[in-house]
Amino acid sequence: MPVLPGAEPYRHEGGEVGVLLCHGFTGSPQSLRPWAQFLAERGLTVSLPLLPGHGTRWEDLRITGWQDWYAEVDRELRGLLERCERVFVFGLSMGGTLSLRLAAKHGDAVAGLVLVNPANKLHGLAPYALPVVRHLVRTTKGIASDIAKEGSVEIGYDRVPLHAAHSLRAFFRLVDGELPQVTQPLLLLHSPRDHVVPAADSARVLGRVSSTDVTEILLEQSYHVATLDHDADRIFEASHAFVSRLAPSVGKEGTATGG
Template sequence: MSVRPGAEPYSHDGTGDHARTGIVLAHGFTGSPASMRPWGQFLAEAGYTVRVPRLPGHGTTWQEMNRTRWQDWYAAVDSAFRELHEQCDQVFVAGLSMGGALATRLAQEHGPRVRGLMLVNPAYKVDDIRLRALPVLQTVLPSLPGIGNDIKKAGEDEVCYDRIPLKALFSQTRLWATVVRDLPEVTQPVVLWHSVEDHIVPTSSSELFLSRVSSTDVTENVLHDSYHVATLDHDAPRIFEESVQFIERLS
């Protein structure tokens, strides 16, 4: 199945002093690597080795996504991490929204092999009463209207679906449950950015993460000029620069 223009994965092998530091960046639910590409390119220009995988079922059609599950999405980021772990001296993982949950799962599964965790509006829960009906609803209704491109800055596009595939959404809730259960296993240094105004993921999601992890090196940054997809929004340059500061401090 053909991939939508702009939704292709991004890969860069670093150069110079930073080449042996790898970063895996994971995009969000129904989104695509387009939401992480500018961040990945910023890190690549700084000399780092970068991987932005396209999660299975994303960047094609929502119908195809409905045939995938969270274990498929995790396998993609896990494969990218394992590749960089073989190639690099240290590897950082980063994620936006559901990608944040996948990055957190990498930290839980790989322990100290993950040097640091970088999260932007990570999704571990959504306060929507309709989710209570999802176990039944996903068996009779294929999709609902989409929620993508929650971006304050005009002219940006994360190349996402205009429908929410419900079988995939139900699987995402299983991912949340698994990751939240194991949050105390997260011990790595963390930097987390969350938007004051986010129409997709509530602030309580980040609060849940911060209240449960065992990490002692935690930096929380509040974004005042971005919506949910902050990696494409007004605060993106700040996120990119602060991520490099975080990596350099830990290297």
């Protein structure tokens, strides 16, 4: 199945400091591409993979699970660690959850985390019915494009396959238990007016990680996909300052690949 135009992965070979960016559930690299390009222009080595089942059609997502999504970002991280002296992991929404698990599992190999509206659980009563309902109903309405900025659109599915949502719920519960293993410096940015992931998720993450170098920033002008919203430049600048503080040398320019 061909990848949707704009949803292609993005990579840039820069200097000795690398960044892995993880996109969200039902989304694609398009939601993080401007962020990735901003970092690439400043000499960092950047990897923004397309998660399995994403960026094509929702039917492809239906036959994947969290193990597939995590395996992809784990592979990309290992590749960056072979090429770079220091590697940071950034994530949006479920991409933030993936980032947290990478930090918990890889320890000091991950130099720091930047999370934007990280997801921690599926809220409400509906998730408890998923084990049964997913066999009766294939999909529910999509969650893409929760953006305040007029004219800004996220490339994502208009339906959420319930099999994949069931796997996502299990993944959230797994990672919640691993949060105390996260010790890396952390920059967490979240939107008070997020219609997909409530502020309680960011509070839960901040309350359970063991990191001591922690910065929290509120994104007052943006909804969930803040990386394509009014606060995008603020996210980009703050994340670059975070990396520059922890790894002052960003190396030399490289070459970009990807659509």
